[in-house]
Amino acid sequence: MSANPCLSPSGLKDILKNTTDPITDAANFPNGVGTGRLNAFEAVKAAQSAYSTTLYLYIKDRPEDFGVSGGYDWQLSRDESPDIWVRNQPDGITNQVHQDPEYQSSSPVYVYVRVRNKSCVDATGTEQLKLYWSKAASWTSWPLNWDGSQPNIGDAIGSLPIGNLPAGQDIILEFTWNILNPYVFQNWSTCLLARIENSVVDPITIYPNRIDDDVYFNNNIALHNVSIVDIVPGILHPIIDGIRYPIGKFMFIGNPTNQEQTFDIEFTVPEYVVGEPITDVAEMEIIFDEIVWDKIKDQVKLRNDVIVKKERVIIPINKTVRIENLTFPPNTRVPVYVGFSFLTQKVTDKNEYRYNVNQYLSKDSSLLGGEHFIVRKQNRNQFNANAGPNKEIVKNENAILYAADISESAIYNWYDPEGNLIYTGKDLSISPQITKKYKLEIIADADGFKDYDEVIVEVKQFMINNVSPNPASNQVVVDYKADEASSAYLMVMDYTATTSYNYILDVNQTQTTFNVSNFQTGVYSIILICNGVAVDMKSLVVQ
Structure with a gap:
């Protein structure tokens, strides 16, 4: 406390908790080691840096953000603010677990933002907290995507007075948000932007076309670009243009600036993830639009870290897949869909997974932003896909392939050796001219879990x-x-x-x-x- 006498007990606890050293074998002691080993030196440094004799309000960008502009590694994500969360019911003061916003015609969604006063003086009472929403993107700009000029893309949610927030204290403000009609909003990730405005002591400095720098260098701006994907029984699969998609979300990638630029897009499991990565237990489908697919299709078809499932769809195999040197014209952003299907033969008891889509400037690999997925599943009774025994036929004869029923509502898809979907249904009649291997895919209607099996049809010429x-x-x-x-x-x-x-x-x-x-x-x-x-x-x- 001598390093910063203005710290409140909660502020002190926050610093102690978020300056710890990691314990390398923490995974062996679940729920037993907290955030790590106390580091008194780093805690004192953080307390000193947070000390201010003039008014200093802030919203955390990261857990280790103590209100110092540019006070954390610039290559770390800055759009997962722990001080912003969504609840579908007005319980966010006590329950601060972020939820995916759900459209309900008769009631709003509730957004909570924590504002902290790290200084030794009380707030003046003139400051306003303003909250905005936008369809999620790996990179965005201010104010175009937030100001309501394109109300189906983004808009203001509301503004609340911060009041005379006492020195060293924090406050949680509750916003009500009437989200868009689901036919506009459905299947899209959402980003939230909080700004402390009207401060005469600590005004916002704008970095044109660089909202990532707005957030990094301003303590009074924070982004929450986190999407929850709940894979639970009864969830509906999106049907888009007549095509059934895996459970997931749309987001934008591209160029929100007024100049042509070249980017790298990275699909990755965060390095801090403990336990098996989602790429080990789920089939992830990244679905591109025609614009991006035309740019990348030749290179991805030659790569061994992805599977090209069909036109415009790749399945990442490695924990990190980076697509480099994508050039976009000015003000051009395109949708990408990120979908998740857990594999019944690979899942474990782990029920929460992380996955990021990050965007970098190609010229210097500087991180611009990202969309952060938290994927939650429930344990369920498993099933096995069974395509039956291998078949032997004479050329020009028919073979009937029978998929064993899994005793629950499901989709049965059959694929040829090239990966083309050739039939949907349990029983497939085929007459190959040469020996071929066919793949059976079974997708449970309840939650999208899936399994595969293969069967060989041997065609005897002689x-x-x-x-x-x-x-x-x-x-x-x-x-x-x-x-x-x-x-x-x-x-x-x-x-x-x-x-x-x-x-x-x-x-x-x-x-x-x-x-x-x-x-x-x-x-x-x-x-x-x-x-x-x-x-x-x-x-x-x-x-």
């Missing part, structure tokens, strides 16, 4: 169709198929493999006859050899 009579003592008739072979013959071999007889076949015929009256009694193998390769075999009993 085969022995029938041997009759069997057993035989005289003439034996063999029906065969060898019309696409350049040469073929039958080898008849006894069970000791010491005696054999060869019969040349006419590949344009389908039947041949030979006499076994002079054969020793016993079991023989009739082997069809086409183009020098044994391709089929039947047993024959000679009496």
Whole structure:
């Protein structure tokens, strides 16, 4: 307290908590080590830096933000303010767990913002806290995306007086937000922007076209660009232009400035994540629009850190996938959809995951911003996709593939070896001309969990169709198929493999006859050899 006598007990606790050293094996002691090991030196430094004899109101950008402009690593995210959260009911003073805003025609959503006075003087009472919303983007600008000039993109939510906030204290202000009709708002992530305005002591400094710098260098501006994706039983899958999407959200990437610029877009699991990353337990679909897809399709099809599921859709394989050197014209932003489907055979008891979409300037790799997804699931009874045993058919015959029912409402999709969706339904009738492997995908309607299985349909070009009579003592008739072979013959071999007889076949015929009256009694193998390769075999009993 001697380093900063204006600190309140809650302010002191905040500094002690957020200046700790990490404990490397903390994962081995869940809920047992807090935020880490106390670091008295860093705590004193933070207390000293927070000391101010003039009015200083602020909203945290990050947990370790103690109200010093530019007081944390500039390459860390600055758009996950812990001082802004949403609740779908007016309980946010006591329950500060951020929720995804849900449209309800009869009631608003509630947004809570904590304002802190780190100084040794009380607020003047003239300061106003103003709150804005915008459709989420990895980078945005002020005021274009927030001022209501495009009310379907962003607008003001409201303004509240901060009042005479005492020195060293904080206050939580509650806003009511009537979110847009769901047909406009549905399936979009939302970003919230809080600004302490009308301060004569600490005015806001604007950095044109750089809202990231507005936030970093102003203690009185904060962003909350965090989306909650709840994957729970009964959640509805988005149907967009007649296409069923995985559970997830839209966001913008691109260029909100007045000059052409080149960017890198990074899809990544945050480094601080403990336990398995979401990329290990879920199939994530990144769905681009035509503009971006035309820019990236040639490079992503050659990469081994993603799977191109179909046109405009990639599945990240690695924890981090970075798409570099995307050039956008001025004032051009495009939608990207980020969807999540947990895999029944890979999930664990972990129920909360993190995933970020970050945007960087290509020329210097400076972080501009990002969208931060918190994905929450519930434990459920698992199911297995079962495509049945492998099939064997003759060319031009049909094979019926049967998917085992999983005893709950689900979608059954069948894909060809190239990954093309060829049928939706349990049972698939196909007639491949060559041997192929087919993939079955089962997606549970309740929550989008999915599983895969594969089945091989082997197409036999050459085969022995029938041997009759069997057993035989005289003439034996063999029906065969060898019309696409350049040469073929039958080898008849006894069970000791010491005696054999060869019969040349006419590949344009389908039947041949030979006499076994002079054969020793016993079991023989009739082997069809086409183009020098044994391709089929039947047993024959000679009496």
